[in-house]
Amino acid sequence: MASEISVKLPDGSELELPRGTTGADAAAAIGPGLARAALAIKVDGELRDLGAPLSGGESIEVITEKSPESLELVRHDAAHVLAESVLDLWPQAKISIGPPIADGFYYDIEFPDGESPGEDDLARIEQRMAEHIKADEPFERRELSSDEAIAYFGDQGQDYKVELIEDLARDDGESTVSLYRNGPFEDLCRGPHGPSTGRIGAFKLTSLAGAYWRGDENRQMLTRIYGTAFHSRKELEQHLERLEQARARDHRRLGPQLDLFMLRPEAPGMPFWLPDGTVLLGLIEAEVRGQLARRGYVEIKTPQVLDEELWHRSGHWENYRENMFFVEAAQREGSRSGGRRFALKPMNCPGACLAYDAERHSYRDLPLRLAEFGLVSRYEREGVLHGLLRVRGFTQDDAHVYCTLEQVTDEVDSICEAIDELYERFGFEDVQVELSTRPERSIGTEEQWERAEGSLREALERQGREYEVSPGEGTFYGPKIDFHVTDALGRCWQCGTCQLDFQMPERFELTYTGADNAEHRPVMIHRALVGSMERFAGILIEHHAGRFPLWLAPVQAGILPVADRHVDYARRVAAELREAGVRVRVDERSESVGRKIREAELAKWPYMLVVGDEEEGEGKVAVRSHDRGDLGKKSVAELAQQVADSAAAA
Ligand SMILES: [Zn+2]
Ligand SMILES: [Zn+2]
Numbered sequence: 001m002a003s004e005i006s007v008k009l010p011d012g013s014e015l016e017l018p019r020g021t022t023g024a025d026a027a028a029a030i031g032p033g034l035a036r037a038a039l040a041i042k043v044d045g046e047l048r049d050l051g052a053p054l055s056g057g058e059s060i061e062v063i064t065e066k067s068p069e070s071l072e073l074v075r076h077d078a079a080h081v082l083a084e085s086v087l088d089l090w091p092q093a094k095i096s097i098g099p100p101i102a103d104g105f106y107y108d109i110e111f112p113d114g115e116s117p118g119e120d121d122l123a124r125i126e127q128r129m130a131e132h133i134k135a136d137e138p139f140e141r142r143e144l145s146s147d148e149a150i151a152y153f154g155d156q157g158q159d160y161k162v163e164l165i166e167d168l169a170r171d172d173g174e175s176t177v178s179l180y181r182n183g184p185f186e187d188l189c190r191g192p193h194g195p196s197t198g199r200i201g202a203f204k205l206t207s208l209a210g211a212y213w214r215g216d217e218n219r220q221m222l223t224r225i226y227g228t229a230f231h232s233r234k235e236l237e238q239h240l241e242r243l244e245q246a247r248a249r250d251h252r253r254l255g256p257q258l259d260l261f262m263l264r265p266e267a268p269g270m271p272f273w274l275p276d277g278t279v280l281l282g283l284i285e286a287e288v289r290g291q292l293a294r295r296g297y298v299e300i301k302t303p304q305v306l307d308e309e310l311w312h313r314s315g316h317w318e319n320y321r322e323n324m325f326f327v328e329a330a331q332r333e334g335s336r337s338g339g340r341r342f343a344l345k346p347m348n349c350p351g352a353c354l355a356y357d358a359e360r361h362s363y364r365d366l367p368l369r370l371a372e373f374g375l376v377s378r379y380e381r382e383g384v385l386h387g388l389l390r391v392r393g394f395t396q397d398d399a400h401v402y403c404t405l406e407q408v409t410d411e412v413d414s415i416c417e418a419i420d421e422l423y424e425r426f427g428f429e430d431v432q433v434e435l436s437t438r439p440e441r442s443i444g445t446e447e448q449w450e451r452a453e454g455s456l457r458e459a460l461e462r463q464g465r466e467y468e469v470s471p472g473e474g475t476f477y478g479p480k481i482d483f484h485v486t487d488a489l490g491r492c493w494q495c496g497t498c499q500l501d502f503q504m505p506e507r508f509e510l511t512y513t514g515a516d517n518a519e520h521r522p523v524m525i526h527r528a529l530v531g532s533m534e535r536f537a538g539i540l541i542e543h544h545a546g547r548f549p550l551w552l553a554p555v556q557a558g559i560l561p562v563a564d565r566h567v568d569y570a571r572r573v574a575a576e577l578r579e580a581g582v583r584v585r586v587d588e589r590s591e592s593v594g595r596k597i598r599e600a601e602l603a604k605w606p607y608m609l610v611v612g613d614e615e616e617g618e619g620k621v622a623v624r625s626h627d628r629g630d631l632g633k634k635s636v637a638e639l640a641q642q643v644a645d646s647a648a649a650a
Contacts, residue, residue: 005056104228136198269392302351388538562612
C-alpha cells in the first residue's frame with residue numbers, strides 16, 4: 001500500500017499527503033497562513049470538520065472566513081455555545097434542536113416550570129456565551145451506538161435528544177450517532193463544526209419566541225432563542241442595523257398601528273381588513289383592473305365552496321388535498337344526497353374551467369382571458385403562519401387564458417409587460433424572473449412538459465430577459481415563471497406568476513372548434529400579476545414603511561381643526577375635498593392642534609390641513625406635508641388640484 005495519498009485542490013493541482021492525513025493537515029501542507037485561517041474543509045462538495053480523515057482521490061477546498069459556507073458554520077458553533085450557556089444557568093433545562101438558519105441560528109429549549117427566560121435574561125446568557133468563546137473550547141467529535149447514546153442522554157434527562165436518536169434509528173436505520181463536545185457540553189449533532197469556540201467572531205442573541213416541539217401544536221411548547229453570529233463586530237452591527245430597519249417596517253406592527261388590518265385568534269391566518277386597509281386593497285385592485293381592461297381580459301366570479309368531486313377531476317385531490325379545507329354542510333339537509341362533501345376552493349382554476357365550458361367556443365374566441373379576483377383558502381399549519389405573508393385565506397388577482405399553443409408566447413409577453421408596468425407603478429424597480437420546471441409529483445406526459453417548458457423559455461428569450469431556472473419547482477400541472485420584486489431593504493418577494501397547463505383542459509374536456517371544423521383542446525395559462533392581493537399589500541406596507549405615495553395613501557389629507565369652533569368649517573372643507581376625489585379624515589377630537597399634528601404624523605397621512613380662525617376667515621387651509629414641512633395657505637380648489645396632479649404623475 002502506498003504511503004501517500006493525493007487530493008485535488010480547487011485550482012486543479014494535485015496535493016500529495018501522507019496516509020492518515022486530515023483536513024487540517026492538508027491546510028497546513030498548503031501553507032501556515034491557510035492552516036490558521038481554516039475553519040472546515042469541503043470534500044467533494046460536502047462540508048466536513050478539519051479533523052475528518054482524507055482517504056485520497058477527493059477534491060478538497062479549505063473553508064475560511066472568506067468562504068460563503070463559513071457563516072453557517074460559525075452560527076452552528078454559536079448555537080451549541082448557546083445551549084451550553086443555557087445549561088450552565090438552568091441545569092434542569094431540556095434542549096431539543098439548534099440549527100443555523102438564513103440570518104443566524106436558534107435553539108429550542110424547554111425550561112423548568114415557571115423559569116422561562118425573558119428578554120432581560122438574554123444579556124445574562126450572552127455573557128456566559130462570551131466566556132465559553134473566550135475559553136476557546138475545541139469542538140471534538142465522537143461516535144456512539146444509538147443504544148449508548150440513548151442511555152447517555154437519558155441519564156441527563158435530555159428526553160428530546162433520546163426521542164431524536166430513537167427516530168433516527170427507526171426511520172433512517174441509523175445504528176450510530178455522532179456527538180460534538182465543547183468544554184463541559186456535549187450535543188447530539190451531525191456536524192460539521194469549526195475547530196473551536198474561539199472562532200466565533202461576533203454574536204448576539206436577538207429574540208425569544210414560542211415554538212412547538214416538531215412544529216406540532218399537540219406537543220410541548222418550547223422557548224426558541226434566536227441569535228446571529230458573524231466573523232466581525234462590524235458585520236454584526238451592519239446586520240443589526242438592517243434588522244432594526246426591518247422591524248420598523250414590519251407590516252404586522254404597522255398594519256394594526258395604521259388601522260389597515262388585524263389578525264385575530266378567531267380566524268388564524270385570515271386577516272380582517274379595516275376601513276383604511278380596504279381602501280388600500282381597492283386601490284391595488286383598481287390598478288390591476290386597469291391592466292385587465294387594456295389587455296382584453298374579462299372578469300368572472302366563481303363559487304367559494306365546490307363539490308369534492310370537482311377536486312378529484314381537477315387533480316387537486318391527489319396533489320393538493322393536505323392544503324385544503326373541507327365542509328360537510330350538506331349533511332344537515334338529511335336528504336338522499338346527505339354526505340355530499342364540499343371543499344373551499346384553494347385555487348380558482350376549476351371554477352374558471354366550468355365557466356369556459358358554459359358555452360361552445362370557436363378558434364375565433366381565442367385567446368379567451370377570464371380574470372377573477374378569487375378568494376382562496378389553503379390550510380397551513382398554525383405554526384408557519386406569518387402576518388399577511390403566509391396566510392390561510394387570500395384573494396388572488398387570478399386569470400386563466402385559454403388559447404392555442406401558437407398563441408402562448410404572445411400571451412406570456414403581454415403578461416410580463418403587465419407585470420413590469422404594475423410593479424413600476426407601485427414603486428418597485430428591480431424585478432427578477434424565475435422559470436420552474438417539472439416537480440417530482442406531477443401529472444401529464446414527458447412530451448407535454450417539454451413543450452410547455454419550451455414555450456415559456458421561448459417567450460422569456462424573445463423578450464431578452466435574464467432569468468434563473470429552478471429545476472423541479474414547477475406546479476403539479478405545469479411549468480411556471482415567477483416574478484420577484486426587491487423592496488427598499490433589498491429583500492426579495494415572490495409576487496406574480498405565469499403557469500402553463502395542458503392538464504386541466506384535458507381533465508375538464510375543454511374544447512374549441514378549429515378553422516378545420518374539428519374539435520381541439522385549448523392550452524391554459526394560469527397567471528396572477530401581484531399574486532395575493534393581501535400579501536402584496538403587506539409587501540407594499542414594508543416597502544414604503546407605511547408611508548404610501550400620495551396616490552396610494554388610504555387617507556391623503558387629515559383636516560385638523562385648531563379648536564372645537566372650527567369643526568364645522570373643517571367638515572365643509574372635507575366635503576369639498578371628497579367631492580374633488582381626495583380621501584380625507586377630520587380629527588374632531590378636543591385635543592390641542594400640536595397633539596393632532598403629532599398623531600397625524602404617526603398615522604403617516606401625506607398632508608395635514610390645519611384650520612383655525614384665519615383659515616376659516618379666508619376660506620383656506622394651512623397645508624403641512626410630511627416630506628416638505630409647511631407649505632403655506634391654499635384654497636381647497638388649489639389643494640385638490642395639487643393632489644390630483646401628484647397622483648397622476650406618480
Ligand atoms: Zn450541532
Ligand atoms: Zn389557475
